[in-house]
Amino acid sequence: MQKWILRNPKFDFKKMSKELGISELLCRIIVNRGIKDIDNARKFIKADNHGLYDPRQMKDLVKGVSIIQEKIKNNKKIRIIGDYDVDGVVSTYILYKAFARCGAVVDYAIPHRILDGYGINNSLIEKALNDGIDTIITCDNGIAAKEQIQYARESGMTVIVTDHHDVPDTIPEADAIIDMKQPDCQYPFKLLCGAGVAFKFIQVLYEEMCIPREEESEFYEFVAIATVCDVVDLTDENRILVRQGLNVISDTKNIGLCALLQKTGILGKNISVYHLGFIIGPCINASGRLDWAMKGLELLLTDDEKEAMALATELYELNNERKHMTVKGVEDTIETIENSSLKSDRVFVVYKPDIHESIAGIIAGKVRERYNVPTFILTSGENCVKGSGRSIEEYNMFEELSKCKELFTKFGGHPMAAGFSLDADKVDILRERINSITTLTDDDLIAKVYIDAHIPLSAINIRTAEELNYLEPYGKGNSKPLFAEKNISIKRAGVFGNERKVLKLRLQGGTSFIDCIYFGDIDEFDAYVSERFGNTELQNMYKGRTNKIKLDMIFNIEINEYNGYKNVQVVLQYYR
Template sequence: MEKWILKNPKNDFNKMSRSLGVSELICRILTNRGIRDYDTAKRFIKPDMEELFDGRAMKDLEKGVLIIKDKIDSGKRIRIIGDYDVDGVISTYILFKALTACGAKADYVIPHRIFDGYGINNGIIETAKKDGIDTIITCDNGISAIEQISFAKKEGLTVIVTDHHDVPFTEDDSSNRIQAAPDADAVIDMKQADCKYPFKLLCGAGVAFKFIQVLYREMNIPEKEETAFYEFLAIATVCDVVDLTGENRILVKNGLRAISNTGNIGLNALMEQTGIKGKEIGVYHLGFIIGPCINASGRLDCAIKGLELLLCTDSGEAARRARELYCLNTERKNMTLAGVEEAVAAIENSSLKNDRVLVVYRPDIHESIAGIIAGKIRERYNAPAFILTDGESCVKGSGRSIDAYNMFEELQKCKELLTRFGGHPLAAGFSLEPCNVEALRMQLNNYSALTEDDLIQKVYIDAQIPVSAVNLATAEALKILEPYGKGNSKPVFADKNISVKRAAVLGANKNVLKLRLLSEGKYIDCIYFGDIQEFDDYLKERFGEEEVSSMYSGQKNNIRLDLTFNIDVNEYNGYRNAQLILLNYR
């Protein structure tokens, strides 16, 4: 079941349109995204790197930079501790390339997902001490490693944390939150309550980039050298699924411009291997092709392989490494499909289907794909989903959430059952003892304030626009809103009572439906990538098999639908026209 909701914001769209030089439709969409004033709208339409905030406004960032500068000048050894996902790999890449460019004696460690778990640990710290490391700098982790960093300080190490995750907190008797940051020499995370940095949604690579921007100034490295990181920032930002608003929009927009002409040998090899070299690279290519290949090494092998591809200086070696990552990602996709089927069966064949928070324990699912499977389950049931599986010495869990459920805060309520946890409102990971699995499921559901309405999928419509009014100019004008992603979703439009004159199933796998629509005397093509069988069954139930048969043969029929859709530019053999992408129907 779905609930269609037409957004109806109030604003002077005519005035906004004249001041910005864009259509009133664009202004309506901007207002739907909370962008109402001229300056914010102008930055959104023209996202220039000059609009980024000064990193020195971030708590402890300048302090951390000065510590690193002193360590470089003193010839001290610095070790970067990253994370095994795309954001962590790219954060490590940025810091390593920048530190070595500044003359640092730097190396890196990325924890193994299975053997080490998430983030810095005591074993990594002990090894660093034995290796003669003076300073550890974390990236995309560290904010919740309070005990581990305390241990590092006792061992005499200098520690700088760069992270973007939520800061752990406790609550006093009055339910006031008291943040508990680690006792590092510098803690750089804009989520800290006393951090005045105005944009709070950077990914880990974004924080690392802010750090090296200021470091480059201190070390007199030309500002133009920063441009080499733009494409990597775009990949990390998209793959970490942070909101593509504010600074993130600027980083991704500029990174997409740079990536097609990247000079990185490894990235070029990966684009060749995946068949996207030479194409116009968009958010889809970053999030569903490049990112998953880099991520696959951290999921099924060791994330160092993804990092070493990006650091590769030999084209032959880069091609070999790119092939390996591509094959790992293919294996990962097959494992994911099987894992989703297993999780759905577990839900449908048990009382779990009555829960509002889905906690599915499947011991044999590979822990590296638990988060992906949780995301698929979340999409299927429109409910928070945790997938738990057996790790090396405990049960590991990964969750994906809906907007109405802050996963990080809900886990905080159950922290006595967990040995470790961390994450965001919409995604989290944790570990626990096997004996606590059922208790966790019960507590998460008992504490949940989710209502039936929260679990109904909402379809938010930006504007009701007649299908007959859609043309190439409309489709071209909407491109100013790209890139799309979380926080800046592709605009959704709707129209009522549209006649479906013809339908045809296309594609080698027969998984694309092409519809010929008629509205107010105008024909327009529409493509549907959803479940075709479900679409046919719905129409047969509403209109009868004969009408559906007539639709497929292009004969006169009485099928009329309300539709929600995106508007795209379709290009074929040099011909360009507007095309609708069907999302929902009724």
């Protein structure tokens, strides 16, 4: 069940349309994204490199670059310490390649998810000391590592932090801290991922080291992968960086990435945000989840085609294993919820000891999507129970955990996602406490679907669909626009595809007709239509006969290309 909400902002769309030379419909969608200023709207539509900000505005970035320059000049050993997710791997790759290009004596380390945990730790620092490392630079971590960085500096090392996470009350005393979320940082865009911050760093480093400006473009495709996979908002600078990356990734010169594109069957295809977020990224991520993220980094760094294909195959198979584990974990969790008192809770706290801790967050997200209920999945860790949560807009997960902080040995996160560790005997106490203090209402737990515009079928054409391309790439913060129409008749229906999982409908609205496809649960759709209109009408629909079926629909608009022909179609998302 969803609540359908039509966005209806008060705005002079006619004036914006005239100034920008685009339709009022496109203006409405842009305003729905919170962009009301004409200059920002123009920048949104163009989304080119001229919209990127000067990296020198980022606090301590010039200082950090100056330190690295000096270390390169004096042949000091530099170690990059990243993280085990896609953003951490890509950030490490960007810094390593750029530093090596500048002649640095540089290597890298990535923590093991299970053995080391997140970010820089004392064992990594001790290893760096034993290896004669002079300087550590973190990427995608470090802003919260106060004690660890203090230990490194007291041991005589120089430490530079590059990060993008929220800044804690007390920050490390590093030699330079580069995180645009610092309160006194003047950088105008605060939502870069870790790889975005690393890219900004090397932009200035290349300039100072007199490396040709065009060489930084080799990193666009990698920044795009990290930006999409870290699920930061695809707005402003992030949108520009992802668009630039998508423009070049199909012609990548990176041997490892090329092997991965080939292994996943998308080499030569028009790569989209979907491919970055659901095919390429998860394969790189799989090594960090089920093995060691170093393999993902080695794939990107290798110059050997044979090694690249072997690593790509290994990552591809690891990701398939991860997918199977996730499906089983989701099924088992849903069964547990449906057959217990958990189903009546407003916040799910589900303890599944056998779930691999690296996929607990993914499973929490899938369960959250199904029930629209904030969900914590708990599993057995090394010496404790570990939990990972995914939330809904109405529930600030980090704040709610903070109210129970005495239960945890460690916790952290933000409003939409969080993680923690606690002793096994506190699991039931956590479930009871988190539910007793919540202020979530029945209305909060109803999923909201926000519609960008009501549009009659007669107004949908190729020109409409082509103009919508200005809005790409889509992602968090810039979702694919949703449109709605009421009382749509279905003239005929058919099921297609190799696995018979695609429903194709011929729709009529007034005197207009348009094709529609649906990738959802066809059995559920049929059951709904049969219940509302009767089985005879359902059969008439499939046989192309006159029927009495009329539905309200929410859909996307897109162009279908087949055998050189283009036609506009809609993609059904919700119906009633």
